[in-house]
Amino acid sequence: MSPSEERAESSDHFASAMEAVRPDRGLCVPQLREAVTRMEEGRLPAAEKLTQQFLAAHPRNIEGLQLMAEIATRLEDHVRAEALLARCLEIQPDSVPVRFAYANALLRVSNPAAARDQMEWLLARDPCNPVFRVLKPLVLEALGEFPEAVECWCELTKEYPSRVDCLLRYGYALRTVGARDECMRAFRKVIALAPSSGEAYWALANLKTFRFEDAAVAAIEAQLAGQHLEAASRVQMHFTLGKAYGDRQLYAESFGHYAKGNALQRMGLGHDPEIANSYVARCKSIFSSEFFEQRAGWGCQSGGPIFIVGMLRSGSTLVEQILASHSQVEGTRELFELAAIARELQNRLTRAGNGYPAALAEAEAGVFRDFGEMYLERVKPHRKLGRAFFTDKMGANYAYTGLLQLALPNAKIVDVRRHPLACGWSNFTQLFAKGQNFAYRLSDIGRLYRDYVELMAHFDRVLPGKVHRVFYERLVTNPQAEVRALLNYLGLPFEESCLSFHKTARAVTTISSEQVRRPIYSEALDGWRAYEPWLGSLKTALGPVLDAYPEAPAFP
Structure with missing residues (x-):
């Protein structure tokens, strides 16, 4: 199987697994459908108001409760999202999408022990589901069980060698346990698979003691000169070049890239x-x-x-x-x-x-x-x-x-x-x-x-x-x-x-x-x-x- 075919098969496997845990937003209900539209447009207060009105009349509606939890998550009200999903589980304890969402909500409210219970339930239900297998090391990391998490990521990267997201998480986990050389190999593999991955370049720069070769600096500059680089990668590459030029004592160039990266990053971020x-x-x-x-x-x-x-x-x-x-x-x-x-x-x-x-x-x-x-x-x-x-x-x-x-x-x-x-x-x-x-x-x-x-x-x-x-x-x-x-x-x-x-x-x-x-x-x-x-x-x-x-x- 060619690398491109391998990546396509891996992507299809994960896509079907994600579909199985995707919540039903109640799109057949006009009021909820309108709330979803407003949420996707970024009009969260309006979406919240519509959903609240619907739940006032239908307090045990699973789709409405899940949608309200998703809105709360986007508003970063994670405590409320967790409580809403707990209510959903009381109503439908066998719902896989609800339990998956609840596990993630528990991680957001810093309750990894409870998240582990949900993760184990999901894996018992479908031990081969790659989405549940990804959830496992995330829970282990939240519990501080990093060697075990490294093993999980290692298995996933062997089974899905073209999954950039798993390789990145594997690299971060290796860094946490001090496996520097293996960590760098994981990030370099990401760059080989996805040359426009600003996250992989920044992950290497973020090792602090890492120094970029001239060829890598030129490759990053070439990526930045392109028109189709994702916004997040553009930010990450500017920060990476800030580090690389600073290491070369080219301080004006270094500051220029840091300034550009910071300016791009704060766009859309609210800080008062x-x-x-x-x-x-x-x-x-x-x-x-x-x-x-x-x-x-x-x-x-x-x-x-x-x-x-x-x-x-x-x-x-x-x-x-x-x-x-x-x-x-x-x-x-x-x-x-x-x-x-x-x-x-x-x-x-x-x-x-x-x-x-x-x-x-x-x-x-x-x-x-x-x-x-x-x-x-x-x-x-x-x-x-x-x-x-x-x-x-x-x-x-x-x-x-x-x-x-x-x-x-x-x-x-x-x-x-x-x-x-x-x-x-x-x-x-x-x-x-x-x-x-x-x-x-x-x-x-x-x-x-x-x-x-x-x-x-x-x-x-x-x-x-x-x-x-x-x-x-x-x-x-x-x-x-x-x-x-x-x-x-x-x-x-x-x-x-x-x-x-x-x-x-x-x-x-x-x-x-x-x-x-x-x-x-x-x-x-x-x-x-x-x-x-x-x-x-x-x-x-x-x-x-x-x-x-x-x-x-x-x-x-």
């Missing part, structure tokens, strides 16, 4: 910097010293979690790897559970009309105890080693510092901070998998960094000693002193293994996975300086935060 600024102001008005004193002793009293927070690209993966090298600490990953449960809590508390975080002032002690216990229960699947402490490296959890003090008052919070220009530039050069809409404009990055510093400075005042701060530059230049101070804050004895963190074998899912498998190095400290002529808008947005670093300026 005032939202974060307003949130900080609301937190400062609610979370006072008196507020916490009145609620002393509340929450779940477990001291196991160590939350590593801060801006993206601040050095948090390095701190996590150092802690994971301690005999009493288990390193997990960026866990989505806290944010998912916080959204559920916010939805529940704000129904009475109070906004968040103001609604926390009205909540009883039991609400926060339940929150803490639910978090610990949800993260159990990620804890494999039975150690007393574990890390949660979701950096954006800094926004929940006040909530954590109420729900898990004995948990530790480690705030990792990097020079604002180094951190800001690193964000601008990174094409994130999803979200992080702030990262594609230098001024937006600067404003968010400033808001983050202001929020954490507030908690330093009202909860003195609660948060331990690690400055990346100090950690890199004087690791022993900084590691000792960090372990002292955590109440843990010093262990030499923490300084040999690069020898610790574990899965690392973040962008910095390659860097933390090397000893501490200082090259990243001043990489931004070559681009300083183009960082004016970042400096302006940072304002006094830049001048005061590493201290925080006086905020109103």
Whole structure:
């Protein structure tokens, strides 16, 4: 069989499998058909309103409930989508499309243990279905079972060697477990099969230590010169060339490609910097010293979690790897559970009309105890080693510092901070998998960094000693002193293994996975300086935060 015939057969097999799990949108019902049309046109509120009207008259209609779940998913209201699909399963427990959609919804709300149950049901029903077989490693990855996921992807790529999507996922999984050479081979195979795959080129660039040959740079330039490149691939190739020209010290060309890639990426993305600024102001008005004193002793009293927070690209993966090298600490990953449960809590508390975080002032002690216990229960699947402490490296959890003090008052919070220009530039050069809409404009990055510093400075005042701060530059230049101070804050004895963190074998899912498998190095400290002529808008947005670093300026 020729490669083209092989690809066609593979595509047909997957297409028929996808058809089997495609939900019935109720196109025979005029009202639902109109709702689907509006949804596909991007008019989601209108589609939602029509579907709600239909469900008011037909509350147990499966097609209507599934359509509402799909609309909720597109609106990124994943909690509501999961609840709607759970209702569908109650009505039609044997529906394969509903169960498949429900499994994916459970992954989106960070409940991989429940998603595994659905995945196993589907595979028991049809063990050869390639769509269900793809779902399996996705669930395993969400559970942190990366070696098992690698095996699944390996089997799929052998059976479907021309499936670019499976090869890409296989490459990402190999990277996570540190199999760098095999990972690069997978991505190179994607490029051979699909030369216009910007994702494969960016995946190689995102290894950070990878260097592109001149022939590869020329091939990418040729692709960009074409008229039919997909929008996502065009963005990815600009970011890739930004990295490639930066490695060649051609900084003007490098910045030009980063600027083009960022400009294209932020098209259609909504980001309002005032939202974060307003949130900080609301937190400062609610979370006072008196507020916490009145609620002393509340929450779940477990001291196991160590939350590593801060801006993206601040050095948090390095701190996590150092802690994971301690005999009493288990390193997990960026866990989505806290944010998912916080959204559920916010939805529940704000129904009475109070906004968040103001609604926390009205909540009883039991609400926060339940929150803490639910978090610990949800993260159990990620804890494999039975150690007393574990890390949660979701950096954006800094926004929940006040909530954590109420729900898990004995948990530790480690705030990792990097020079604002180094951190800001690193964000601008990174094409994130999803979200992080702030990262594609230098001024937006600067404003968010400033808001983050202001929020954490507030908690330093009202909860003195609660948060331990690690400055990346100090950690890199004087690791022993900084590691000792960090372990002292955590109440843990010093262990030499923490300084040999690069020898610790574990899965690392973040962008910095390659860097933390090397000893501490200082090259990243001043990489931004070559681009300083183009960082004016970042400096302006940072304002006094830049001048005061590493201290925080006086905020109103």
